[in-house]
Amino acid sequence: MAPLEALYGRRCRYPIGLFDVFEGRPWVTDILRESLYKVKFIQEKLLAAQNRQKEYADRKVRDFDFMEGEQVLLKVSPMKGVMRLGKRGKHSPRYISPFEVLKRVGEVAYGLALTPGLSGLHLVFHVSMLKKYNGDENYIIRWDSVLLDENLSYEEEPVAILDREVRKL
Known part of the structure; x- marks a missing residue:
């Protein structure tokens, strides 16, 4: 046979x-x-x-359902020798900033609201390229709370002293 x-x-x-x-x-x-x-x-x-x-x-397989208006991170696949988003090599980001989900397109695709800097990309992405964004408000720096100099630098000030220890040699 x-x-x-x-x-x-x-x-x-x-x-x-x-x-x-x-x-x-x-x-x-x-x-x-x-x-x-x-x-x-x-x-x-x-x-x-x-x-x-x-x-x-x-x-x-992970089942993700994103709602309209929810924030998601977009996966950027690193490729050797390709400079993407201004970084090269191991310092290139795996996921880029949170984007808002505009609509669900089909079973496994979502339309995102991209920034003007990413206008060359298609607006619809597969669910495997997305990751849920869990934004913690404590780690987000508010721009109006930081005083910047002319050369865009600022002085760090401690908020609180958490621990104190005296050592004797």
């Missing part, structure tokens, strides 16, 4: 009938029975391998 027929369950169409020569001989039925058994065995093993691979793939 041809490998195509063993794998896909249908006969391969050869231009010349190669198997028609053996039809009248009695030992052909034994060979056919063995080959059919082997084909069934191959199909069972292939089905078991497909199911096993599907289980492995399904473990990594």
